[in-house]
Amino acid sequence: MKDEVTREERVTNLKGLGCSRKRVEDARFTQGKGNYVDDINLPGMLTGDFVRSPYAHARIKSINTDAAMALDGVIAVLTAKDLEPLGLHWMPTLAGDKQMVLADGKVLFQGQEVAFVVAKDRYIASDAVELVEVDYEELPVIVDPFKSMQSDVVLREDLDPKAPGAHGPRKHHNHIFTWEVGDEDGTNAVIDDADIVAEESMYYHRTHPCPLEPCGAVASMDKVNGKLTLWGTFQAPHVVRTVASLLSGIEEHNIRVVSPDIGGGFGNKVGVYPGYVCSIVASIVTGVPVKWVEDRMENLMSTAFARDYWMKGKISATKEGKITGLHCHVTADHGAFDACADPTKFPAGFMNICTGSYDIPIAYLGVDGVYTNKAPGGVSYRCSFRVTEAVYFIERMIEVLAIEMNMDAAELRRINFIKKEQFPYNSALGWEYDSGDYHTAWDKALKAVDYEGLRKEQAERVAAFKAGETRSIMGIGLSFFTEIVGAGPVKNCDILGMGMFDSCEIRIHPTGSAVARLGTISQGQGHATTFAQILASEIGISADSITIEEGDTDTAPYGLGTYGSRSTPVAGAAAAMVGRKIRAKAQMIAAYLLEVHDDDVEFDVDRFVVKGAPERFKTMSEIAYAAYNQAIPGLEPGLEAVSYYDPPNMTYPFGAYVCVMDIDVDTGVPTINRFCALDDCGTRINPMVIEGQVHGGLTEALAVALGQEIAYDDMGNCKTGTLMDFFLPTAWEVPNYETDFTVTPSPHHPIGAKGVGESPHVGGVPCFSNAVQEAFRPFGNRHTNMPHDHWRIWKTANDLGMHD
Amino acid sequence: MIPAAFEYHRPSDIAGALSVLAEHGDEARVLAGGHSLIPMMKLRMADVPHLIDLQDIADLKGITIDGDTVTLGAMTTQHELIADEALFAACPIIREAALQIADPQVRYMGTIGGNVANGDPGNDMPGLMQCLDARFTLVGADGTRSVAARDFYESAYMTERDDEEILTQITFSATGAGYAYEKQKRKIGDYATAACAALITKDGDKVATAAIAMTNLSDIPVLSEAAAAALVGTSCDADAVKAAVAAALEDIDPTEDNRGPVAFKMHVAGIIISRAITRAWSGA
Numbered sequence A: 001m002k003d004e005v006t007r008e009e010r011v012t013n014l015k016g017l018g019c020s021r022k023r024v025e026d027a028r029f030t031q032g033k034g035n036y037v038d039d040i041n042l043p044g045m046l047t048g049d050f051v052r053s054p055y056a057h058a059r060i061k062s063i064n065t066d067a068a069m070a071l072d073g074v075i076a077v078l079t080a081k082d083l084e085p086l087g088l089h090w091m092p093t094l095a096g097d098k099q100m101v102l103a104d105g106k107v108l109f110q111g112q113e114v115a116f117v118v119a120k121d122r123y124i125a126s127d128a129v130e131l132v133e134v135d136y137e138e139l140p141v142i143v144d145p146f147k148s149m150q151s152d153v154v155l156r157e158d159l160d161p162k163a164p165g166a167h168g169p170r171k172h173h174n175h176i177f178t179w180e181v182g183d184e185d186g187t188n189a190v191i192d193d194a195d196i197v198a199e200e201s202m203y204y205h206r207t208h209p210c211p212l213e214p215c216g217a218v219a220s221m222d223k224v225n226g227k228l229t230l231w232g233t234f235q236a237p238h239v240v241r242t243v244a245s246l247l248s249g250i251e252e253h254n255i256r257v258v259s260p261d262i263g264g265g266f267g268n269k270v271g272v273y274p275g276y277v278c279s280i281v282a283s284i285v286t287g288v289p290v291k292w293v294e295d296r297m298e299n300l301m302s303t304a305f306a307r308d309y310w311m312k313g314k315i316s317a318t319k320e321g322k323i324t325g326l327h328c329h330v331t332a333d334h335g336a337f338d339a340c341a342d343p344t345k346f347p348a349g350f351m352n353i354c355t356g357s358y359d360i361p362i363a364y365l366g367v368d369g370v371y372t373n374k375a376p377g378g379v380s381y382r383c384s385f386r387v388t389e390a391v392y393f394i395e396r397m398i399e400v401l402a403i404e405m406n407m408d409a410a411e412l413r414r415i416n417f418i419k420k421e422q423f424p425y426n427s428a429l430g431w432e433y434d435s436g437d438y439h440t441a442w443d444k445a446l447k448a449v450d451y452e453g454l455r456k457e458q459a460e461r462v463a464a465f466k467a468g469e470t471r472s473i474m475g476i477g478l479s480f481f482t483e484i485v486g487a488g489p490v491k492n493c494d495i496l497g498m499g500m501f502d503s504c505e506i507r508i509h510p511t512g513s514a515v516a517r518l519g520t521i522s523q524g525q526g527h528a529t530t531f532a533q534i535l536a537s538e539i540g541i542s543a544d545s546i547t548i549e550e551g552d553t554d555t556a557p558y559g560l561g562t563y564g565s566r567s568t569p570v571a572g573a574a575a576a577m578v579g580r581k582i583r584a585k586a587q588m589i590a591a592y593l594l595e596v597h598d599d600d601v602e603f604d605v606d607r608f609v610v611k612g613a614p615e616r617f618k619t620m621s622e623i624a625y626a627a628y629n630q631a632i633p634g635l636e637p638g639l640e641a642v643s644y645y646d647p648p649n650m651t652y653p654f655g656a657y658v659c660v661m662d663i664d665v666d667t668g669v670p671t672i673n674r675f676c677a678l679d680d681c682g683t684r685i686n687p688m689v690i691e692g693q694v695h696g697g698l699t700e701a702l703a704v705a706l707g708q709e710i711a712y713d714d715m716g717n718c719k720t721g722t723l724m725d726f727f728l729p730t731a732w733e734v735p736n737y738e739t740d741f742t743v744t745p746s747p748h749h750p751i752g753a754k755g756v757g758e759s760p761h762v763g764g765v766p767c768f769s770n771a772v773q774e775a776f777r778p779f780g781n782r783h784t785n786m787p788h789d790h791w792r793i794w795k796t797a798n799d800l801g802m803h804d
Numbered sequence B: 001m002i003p004a005a006f007e008y009h010r011p012s013d014i015a016g017a018l019s020v021l022a023e024h025g026d027e028a029r030v031l032a033g034g035h036s037l038i039p040m041m042k043l044r045m046a047d048v049p050h051l052i053d054l055q056d057i058a059d060l061k062g063i064t065i066d067g068d069t070v071t072l073g074a075m076t077t078q079h080e081l082i083a084d085e086a087l088f089a090a091c092p093i094i095r096e097a098a099l100q101i102a103d104p105q106v107r108y109m110g111t112i113g114g115n116v117a118n119g120d121p122g123n124d125m126p127g128l129m130q131c132l133d134a135r136f137t138l139v140g141a142d143g144t145r146s147v148a149a150r151d152f153y154e155s156a157y158m159t160e161r162d163d164e165e166i167l168t169q170i171t172f173s174a175t176g177a178g179y180a181y182e183k184q185k186r187k188i189g190d191y192a193t194a195a196c197a198a199l200i201t202k203d204g205d206k207v208a209t210a211a212i213a214m215t216n217l218s219d220i221p222v223l224s225e226a227a228a229a230a231l232v233g234t235s236c237d238a239d240a241v242k243a244a245v246a247a248a249l250e251d252i253d254p255t256e257d258n259r260g261p262v263a264f265k266m267h268v269a270g271i272i273i274s275r276a277i278t279r280a281w282s283g284a
């Protein structure tokens, strides 16, 4: 048969790497045909709902469930007493601490789960919640981690104050851990002797990932076959299966965990919540399926928060602006239980990436984790583990140093960037940056915005303001970030002891289409689209003919899930590797069919051709068919493979961002006029998906920088429990983003890809914040804390005397 | 976020609605667009055993402009207020203000009657209605009465309306005055940090009449007669605006909330009032 399509057309038809293929998931999402946890309805299913604590710290004197139980349609009301015989009134956290499933004797934060009502429907359950009578005795509330470390009030009475915690010795009964990296004495010596030292304290406020869909689960215990099926909003379904098995004693093969469509995670759905445990117990007790889905207020007030880092920095430099040392101390408010979701050996995540994109010879990081009467969590909201905090810290320290030196902050960055030829680069705090070309990215971004022109315009605006001609000032926000993603090498990254590899399994069907399954789970990242593209390029089957499945532990190979931008660096690598296994077998089949030696055929887009005789070929469909239908000597029938990938290193995406903003000093209202984002995520699998991820990440960055926070009053009442007060930007608040890229492939990743979903958030937060703060630099501002909502911006102007 | 159980009534005329109200007293409440009441019920802050949906009552709908008199049926949605060209011609400030309420989804449902009857200091229409010197028609078992918007509000969520009365319509005079509704909010869908409605007419190059009213700066909407007095007869120059702002600020009493502390709100209120006056004057 004569080949009628050109090679170029064959490449196009493949829809492989580099193709802006439309997202295959969107057909169902945009038509309301997604299948989320709350869409799962099983015969006889009951609903659970929580009685939650109105107090941030109180002793529970009694719980009376009689009135609730008397309500028609109420099946059970579980309290800690009911869970205790099963050993499930407490559960381990991912951070080596333990957490109450239901309040055991006391409550430690407002919104804490006190009792679990199980009823015939959601309405009855909610009515019954109101009928549960809990007698509380209020205790002193601590919402400030510094006060907590001084206080006589013991928050965690369950812990022996003298005994070490999961991460070493504890200094105080409300202290969780100290984590230190780097050389403190050496760093102090350098800083003490330096020409220039800049110091700053900054608070990275508490916020929340706030996915569109809150958390939930449906548990179904089949007493006949002994199998437990658990659907839920899980970013790591396999880990949930293992944890559920360890906690419940049900053997792992008898547990099936399914993450159906997930409406956004951003780190919120990594941890294990009391609602999951209670629905499992309730299903075991009642013998019918039990659903629990939290509402928006419960999501904001009780499931994992992010940030809450009090950071204190010292940075030293020579007179020429070359940074010589960096010292960072963090007081980390972890709330009532240490439920951070970090790799075990990293209690402050990868905060030790805080030397940023700069060649800093010596550094020290110390982190103290502290208990307070706030909700537990400390997850990585759209970033790799604590990387947003790290990048915010260094990008503010650079700005403060620039102020101290009366220098342009763009130039200061340029002087200190790690140079292209220094990669792989070993940072002072222990990371090996795999690749980078920061100067090129920086120059390209600054050129795109006409940086010098912007500075001239800003100078004119300052003059006009000082002359009384305008009440509006202009800020130029800069940020350069290096992310550290793709956790991670099993030698140093694990969660609850499970190494952070990931996996892909593929089965090619006889007619040349395929199904591939991975250990990750998309929550909006578009895996079904992009993983098919990786496989398409590796195997030579069109992405349109490859179904991607994730999230069902009965079918998908074991993996550690999706967070920390790890899917492409780890599972994406597994996909490439599994594709190569398929290709190796396909090569043998092709050679047999073409009656030549294995080495005499070569891969060409979607086929194997005889070297030097491209008219003699076998397409991948032909090869697949033969794999099943022809007896090939020395080869097993079939065409499938599995690959488990343990990454040799993290990947280090980077980017250069510029934000141009006007600020009305009288009202505190900012207007974003431009935002230019240049990202380098290595090999670009699908430019359109990248663009979408960048827009989303920037929008969440805008949110965090300009207003999104979880705030408490002194009594530990959460003041931001609804979307009226918790800021979620809409199209109205979001500027038109301009995006650009450079490509510096990862040298150790099979296709050179680095992960991008979180980069824009990591780089975006300091960029928006720097724009606000930089606008006030000519008027004497050094540092002000986020979130820069109207009143705090106004306060900056007010404190600087700009209203006088 | 699950409301307690309630009985749902859907009368087709005002008499029917009144009789359910009479029967259940303060156990009953009328439902208009539901975009203030339903959230309160879901938060279980409002307990409404009997909910009387007004949407089938044709008499409560519609916009009529008769000569100089504008009449808005209570069940007219904010979207309808925005879309109506005749209303825009008769009283353009309504569209300007309504466009600053919430978002399109809320405005398709939320009604002018619900907005003014609700009594939430954050609602934008009450201040505007005071500025327009509108009158509210209340119908109850004892008949019909008319109350000036300027006399309607007592304290947060407390109004002149008796629990067993229904607000049926809103009337005011068409106006060609220069106008502005200035509102600062944190984001789309937020209530005002500070908002101000201004209507100014001109005689020669002097201010003939002025009305200045403010939203979310006290526990009720505030019409500042002193601010208006400071403008009338002036050429609305910088000094006059300053005097009007100072007078208006005397009349408000904002409270601290997540939008910011009192000092900030007072300052922003001053700016917003000043902008509203300046813009209204420029169109007078």
Ligand SMILES: Cc1cc2nc3c(=O)[nH]c(=O)nc-3n(C[C@H](O)[C@H](O)[C@H](O)COP(=O)(O)OP(=O)(O)OC[C@H]3O[C@@H](n4cnc5c(N)ncnc54)[C@H](O)[C@@H]3O)c2cc1C
Pocket (backbone or CB within 6 Å): B029, B030, B031, B032, B033, B034, B035, B036, B037, B038, B039, B054, B074, B075, B100, B101, B102, B103, B106, B109, B110, B111, B112, B113, B114, B115, B117, B118, B122, B123, B124, B125, B165, B166, B167, B168, B189, B190, B191, B192
């Ligand atoms: C996200 C969001 C943002 C919002 N932002 C704003 C904003 O910026 N500015 C603003 O002004 N509003 C805002 N609102 C409120 C919105 O405009 C409401 O629609 C309005 O306040 C109430 O109108 P309704 O028709 O929905 O009334 P409902 O919610 O049905 O009723 C409100 C109250 O008024 C009573 N009531 C209603 N109609 C009558 C009547 N005819 N006679 C007697 N009593 C009656 C009801 O019994 C109830 O107590 C917002 C709402 C939401 C959900």
